[in-house]
Amino acid sequence: MLGYIAIGIPCGILSASIGLNALQVFLMCALFYSGAGQFMIPNMWLSASPIASIIASVSFVNTRQMLYSAAFAPWCEGVSKRLAFWFSATVTDESFGVNTKMFEQGDWTVARATLVNLFSQSSWTASCVVGVLVGNAIDIPLAIAAFAMTSIFICLLVTQKFTSANVVAAVCAMVGVFVCKLVGLSGPAIFLGAIIGVVCAIVFSRIREKVS
Amino acid sequence: MEPITWTGFWIIFATCALTMLACRVLPLFLLKGRELPPRVSEALGFIPSAAFAALVANDLLNPGMFAAGLWPAAAPLVAACAVVVVARLTKSLLWCGIAGVAAYALLTMI
Numbered sequence: 001m002l003g004y005i006a007i008g009i010p011c012g013i014l015s016a017s018i019g020l021n022a023l024q025v026f027l028m029c030a031l032f033y034s035g036a037g038q039f040m041i042p043n044m045w046l047s048a049s050p051i052a053s054i055i056a057s058v059s060f061v062n063t064r065q066m067l068y069s070a071a072f073a074p075w076c077e078g079v080s081k082r083l084a085f086w087f088s089a090t091v092t093d094e095s096f097g098v099n100t101k102m103f104e105q106g107d108w109t110v111a112r113a114t115l116v117n118l119f120s121q122s123s124w125t126a127s128c129v130v131g132v133l134v135g136n137a138i139d140i141p142l143a144i145a146a147f148a149m150t151s152i153f154i155c156l157l158v159t160q161k162f163t164s165a166n167v168v169a170a171v172c173a174m175v176g177v178f179v180c181k182l183v184g185l186s187g188p189a190i191f192l193g194a195i196i197g198v199v200c201a202i203v204f205s206r207i208r209e210k211v212s
Numbered sequence: 213m214e215p216i217t218w219t220g221f222w223i224i225f226a227t228c229a230l231t232m233l234a235c236r237v238l239p240l241f242l243l244k245g246r247e248l249p250p251r252v253s254e255a256l257g258f259i260p261s262a263a264f265a266a267l268v269a270n271d272l273l274n275p276g277m278f279a280a281g282l283w284p285a286a287a288p289l290v291a292a293c294a295v296v297v298v299a300r301l302t303k304s305l306l307w308c309g310i311a312g313v314a315a316y317a318l319l320t321m322i
Contacts, residue, residue: 003305003306006305006306007305007306010306010309018213018215018216019215019216020216020221024221024225027225028225028229031225031229032225032228032229032232033232034228034232036264037228037232040267041224041228043267043271045213045216046213047270047271048213051220051223051224054224055223055224055227055228055231057263057266058224058228058231059227059228059231059232060259060263061259061260061263062228062231062232062235063235063256063259064235064256064257064259064260065232065235065236066235066236066238066239066248066256067248067253067256067257068236069235069236069237069238069239069240070239070240070243070247070248070253072240073239073240073243073244073246076240077244081241084240084241085237088236088237088240088241089233089236089237090236091236142213143316143320144313144316144317146271147271147288147291147312147313147316148309148312148313149271150267150268150271150272150288150292150295150312151291151292151295151308151309151311151312151313152305152308152309152312153264153267153268153271154264154268154292154295154296154299154308154312155295155298155299155303155304155305155308155309156260156264156305157261157264157265157268158296158299158300159299159303160260160261160264165258166258166261167261169258169261169262169265170261170262170264170265171265172262173261173262173263173265173266173269174265174266174268174269174273176266177266177269177270177273178269178273178275181270181273181274181275182275189266189270190263190266190267190270191266193262193265193266193269193270194259194262194263194265194266195262196262197258197261197262197263197265197266198255198258198259198262201258201261201262202254202255202258205254
């Protein structure tokens with residue numbers, strides 16, 4: 001809960017740094033609602049990525065929501081379609097953790113879980129919009145704003161599970177981005193690099209299966 | 213940097229919101245409780261590490277980054293190492309953001 005405010009305000013400030021206004025940020029929080037995605041858009045815009053590349057990269061990162069959606073499916077059996085829709089449409093990384101725990105403990109309903117989701121989303125939306133207003137009031141140098149986003153991505157990277165396949169994914173993605181830039185593909189570098197990382201990790205875990 | 217236009221915003225926002233909604237809602241309705249194929253789950257699990265690493269590399273690495281001398285390119289790398297330490301210790305996005313900005317501002321002033 002406090003986490004949403006602590007990160008929503010900087011997210012709003014950084015969104016303002018690329019010229020997004022309060023209404024645009026409100027729409028993103030209400031209908032897109034993705035912490036990582038809402039940091040990626042200003043970050044990639046600042047690094048002059050083409051729009052197609054921004055969309056591809058952000059959507060690629062979004063696909064992890066499919067894991068959450070599939071994991072909740074058994075709990076949503078027998079629930080009305082409309083409620084199941086609202087519930088699944090408002091799941092995020094943080095509320096996924098909370099709701100999974102509550103469902104496993106029992107005595108938890110989809111309706112209550114949806115309320116948790118909507119409560120999280122409201123605090124995220126409110127703090128992002130406040131962030132935009134703060135960002136408009138103070139003038140933050142772009143280099144500083146950009147490095148704040150880099151720092152947040154470093155944190156998201158470092159707090160992933162530290163398995164050998166994940167390390168392979170990360171290292172290959174970094175090398176992939178560098179090679180893309182080297183051969184002049186700086187536009188789609190992030191998207192291609194991430195795909196290279198995932199493919200290398202899959203190959204790595206296949207080889208390991210065969211060897212063991 | 214050009215500020216983002218309304219047109220640019222609409223294209224990015226509408227497409228990303230749609231793919232996001234599809235990823236969130238479709239598996240729940242289509243799978244009806246069956247599990248995702250293990251290969252698919254596994255691949256999806258690798259995406260965050262690969263994607264965040266790609267974003268970090270895009271910000272920090274550039275061919276020819278040391279052309280203007282060692283320090284201008286090394287300062288962000290040193291600040292990034294400081295953020296890694298803070299991330300390991302606190303696991304907090306906020307502290308990482310604050311530490312990163314402080315380290316970067318200090319190092320680029322040297």
